[in-house]
Structures are given as C-alpha cells and as structure tokens.
Amino acid sequence: MTLEDTLKAIVPADRALERAVQAHLDDLTKPPGSLGRLEELASRYCLATHTVTPSLAGKAIVVFAADHGVTAEGVSAYPREVTPQMVRNMLAGGAAINVLARHVGAELTVVDIGVDDPLDDAPGLCRRKIRRGTANIATGPAMSLDEAKRAMQVGIEQAAAACERGASLLGTGEMGIGNTTPASALFAARLPCPVEAVTGRGTGLDDARLAHKVAVIERALAANRAALGDPLAALAALGGLEIAGICGLVLGAAARRVPIVVDGFISCAGAFAACQICEPARDYLFFSHRSAEAGHKVFFERVGVRPLLELDMRLGEGTGAALAIAMIEGAVRIYNEMATFSSAGVAGKEKG
C-alpha cells in the first residue's frame, strides 16, 4: 500500500461498540471495573479492531536500526559502531529484546533501515537500508523528504508483512546510537516545548554532555527552522530513519485496524509523528511504558496519556512494548475466557 492509500485507509476506532463491550466486561464474574486498566486495554483492543469478539493470535515486534549523523557532535555515551554490533547481537538472539520477545511469544524482525555499515554477514536481517545513516541535523536536514517517505514506506510494508504472517498485535522497537537526540528534537519542534524539557541523558550522559546535547538540539532546530511547521517535513529534517520507519509501522498497522504497542521515548517520537500526519491513527496505539528518559513524562503529560508501566527502563529496542504486549494479551483473554455471572451461577452486587 502506498503512503497515500495508507493514510486514506485509516479510520477512527469504532466507538459505537463501546457500550456492548462494556456490557460484556460488566457481565464477567468480578465486580464491575475491578480489573482496572486491564478492562480498559480489552475495550481499546475491541474498538480498534472494530469487533465485540476479538481474537489476538500472533504478536510481532519490529525493530528498526539506523545511524545518526548527529553523533559527530558527541551526543551519545556509546560509540557509533555499537549500532551494527547490536544489530548482530539481535540477529544472534542475545539482546534484551530477543529475550523478552521470546518470553511473551512475539515474533521479532530486525530491519536495517539506515545503519552506517554494510552488515554483509548478517543472516536473518531484513535489508531495507534507505541510506547509511542520516546527515548531521545540527547543520542541516537529516534526510530528504523523499528519503523520509521511503523510510515510512518500509514501516508500512513491515506492518503489512507482519499482519500477513498472522500478527494481530504489533510492537515498535529501535536501535540507533544517538537516537534520543532526533527524538528530543522532534518533540521540541512539534509538541512544541523547550528543548531542555524533553532532552535527557540517553544511555548515560553526564551533566556537561547533557548541556552540550541541549545546545546541539537548539542548533538543529535553528538549522532546520523552515521545515518544522509540517509534521512530515519536520520528520525528514530532524530524523532519524528508524523514527520514520516506526511512524510508517504505526500508520500501516492503523490502516489494517491492527493495534500497535509503542515502546519508549524514541518510538513515541515516531508514533507522535504518525498521529500528527494522520490523527485517527491515535486510536490504534497502546503506550507501553514511561521510560526513565527525562522528557518522556513531558510527552505523556502533553498528549494526555497515562502509559501502562513505569519500570524506570530506558533501553528501547522494543523491551517496554514486549512487556505491555503480554498484558494486553492477558486483557483480551480476560474478555474472551472469563465466565459470565449467569453462566457461572454467581450472584451479583446487592442493591443499595
């Protein structure tokens, strides 16, 4: 599906089903509302999939890997070579996301959407490189508009492929040394908000390097000022390729009415871009967790969302999405598998 057709296919969740879904939840053998957010998850899943009889079969997490020209400015605690090294680690099954994807029974796909390494000897890698890393956003655009659209197209195709393999719940993931910088830049430009409010330590910067990172993002916003008024142009200008891929994955999932679990800070930047490009995509999102990255809290406050988990995680890769996928699956199973008051012969609440 093209980007244009994808955007056309995205409709809001079916809120007309809300009453019937709630009636079923209230008929289950428990006090009404006593499963709290699990009930909210089940309801949201039903409305997004436009049915009162949901089925959640396959789960799939897609990890987009890319490099960032802005690492030349010294914005990350880790060297750039770690991106391809971690891609190989993921392909070998040794990264955190491998363990958690296995644990929750989710298929994992690792997509090279822009790693600055040929990754020749990398069996199992999904090869969709748009370019070898973005340009340095501190001095100009991360990529062209065409490149951003092609990266989004990669995400759209990944959503389609995962769904065709049987997924009915997707999760986002990413790997890219330096990628909190473009994510923070996008939030600053498009929430919008002051750079300091959405800029954190990433994988572990000290105070001086954090101040430097803020200054680099200020320069990036200044260098790309003309592009920041439009969400797609801003995404191309500030990057990165994996964020554009996540944006496409969200849009592709929403177009197929398949709910998608958003991982951490960087994934939120991609999902946020998707919602700015196509507002109804929001109905298909589950925000998995609030990470320890400063600025994630600001994002959630501004968009009025309460994430499911707060576990002080700040790794990305899709690790938060994996944990949330298990909870959403549990919620849908509650909806589908619990007995009702009448079927189980259980008395309801007393009057008064």
Place this chain on the structure above:
Amino acid sequence: MTLEDTLKAIVPADRALERAVQAHLDDLTKPPGSLGRLEELASRYCLATHTVTPSLAGKAIVVFAADHGVTAEGVSAYPREVTPQMVRNMLAGGAAINVLARHVGAELTVVDIGVDDPLDDAPGLCRRKIRRGTANIATGPAMSLDEAKRAMQVGIEQAAAACERGASLLGTGEMGIGNTTPASALFAARLPCPVEAVTGRGTGLDDARLAHKVAVIERALAANRAALGDPLAALAALGGLEIAGICGLVLGAAARRVPIVVDGFISCAGAFAACQICEPARDYLFFSHRSAEAGHKVFFERVGVRPLLELDMRLGEGTGAALAIAMIEGAVRIYNEMATFSSAGVAGKEKG
C-alpha cells in the same frame, strides 16, 4: 514442617551475592541499569534464592477461600454466598485468576480454608477447612489462636507442596466476601494507623456504607484490644482464615528460600503479618501491584515499598500476582539469556 521449625528456617537473603549479581547485570549487552526495575527484580530473585545462577522453572499461585462473620454487619457490596459460588467458578476455570494463571503459565490451587459452605460437589478443591467462616470481629475474636496457627500451617503445607511439584516462584491469592474488613483492621491495628486511612470501598461500597465499615472496624479494634499487641494474636483476633493462610504461605516459601509474589490489599495483610512474626521473610517478597483500594497506598508508604504495577485493579484472587509473576520471570530470563559485551563483541560506554 511445623510453624516453629518454619520460623527457625527463615534466614535473610544472601546480600553477599549482590556485587557478583550486579557485575553480571552490568556485563549484559545494554547500558548499565537501563532495564530499570527488571534488573532489580532479577537481583532480588538471585539474593532470595541464594545463587548467582538462578533458575525459574515452575510458577504456582495458591488461592485461599474463606468467609467472614463480620459480613453480618453489612460491610460488603456482595452477598456471602458469592464466596462458595466463586470457588466453584475458579474450579471450573472461569474466574479472572484462572485466565491470568493460564496466561502466565502458573499452576493454580484453590484451597477451602474456611468457606461457610460444605462445598461437597467441588472436584479439584483442596479441602483444608479450619472452620466455616470466622466469628464476627465487631463483637469478639475472629478465631482462636489455635485456629489461626492451624490456618498458617495450611499455608506452610501449601508452599511445601507447590515447591515439591516444581515451583520456584509462588504467588498469593484469596477469595472471601467481606475480607477487606479484616485486612483494614489488621493494618489499622498493626501498622498502626487510623482506621479511615486504611479502609476503602472494597468491591463497591457507597459513602454511607464506607462510613459504616469504618465504624465496624473501630468496634472490632475495641472488642479485640487485648490481642492487638502481638502480631499472631492480632491475626487470630481480627482474621480472616485466608489471611492467616497467606501468612503461612509466605513463611513456608521463605523457609524454603522460594520467592513469593504478594497480590493485592488482602494478601498484603497476610504478608505483613508474616513479616511481623518473622522479619527476614520480607526478603522473599515481591509486591506485585498497588490496587485501587484506598489504604493500599498508605501501606506501601509506611513499609517503604514501591509496588511493581499500578493498574487500578481491585479484584484480588491473585490477579495482580499473576501479572507480576510474568514480569519477574522475564527479568530472570534477561539475567540468564542475554549476551555479555565480551561474548557478543559489542563495545562498551565511552570514557568521559
């Protein structure tokens, strides 16, 4: 094992292993600490099981069901018959805890420790009834000290049996109409704190009935004043039988160095009693979630614990424990299955 031998067998977690466990966590291919509370869970599991090479095989949730004489005072939104009805629902596999136990792969045992119903036709039920419900605590003791000890013994035996069947992580659960009342009474008496601070709406009381419940608990504390200075005597005086069972389960798990996940408000009352009876038992506890029951927050503040999840759940049964069990299992798998920096050929953090 007798109660006396169980208490003797409980030793603190092995804090001497902390450095080695942390060193292994820091050698995994992720920035140090970036998996946040998952790392804390893995470390706690290692220390409690006294090993740097943990294995988490079987998981088991034990649900204790019992009735409460204090329901005669009108402290619950549901009629008393719901306790045996829900026991039958659990045995048929239709309750929320059945669904979530299946979802996380935990064995589920339902123990009649004091239901006011013969439950004759209840295949699969573990029959350990101490008495048919407690007496009304508003007018006197819930049970005798001997009955309380026998209920604790049931819990100790259930812990042993589950471990012998292969469990290396336990979870608590309960079912008992009216059981937020004895739980609140125990917290008020033993944290200690004002009754209103730890008394909530249970399964759904309105304002007037909540005020009535507070008054009933005040009467219970006055009627049992002489017993409240000792944790075991207070447990017997205020009840209930399932809370004493949970207390025993915690002690039995700790004696075997098997970590145990504490479910919600009522389970916390049992775990709290266990820790007051034998302080080192605390090292074996994982507090799964903060429920929507007012007072649970007060408990966590007073004991200085941050529970893992906050999902506005208030059902009990072990539902919160089930969700947390999956997260702890994920954390232990992270510890065991992730690659290390050296083995995966991934570069570490840059100096400076």
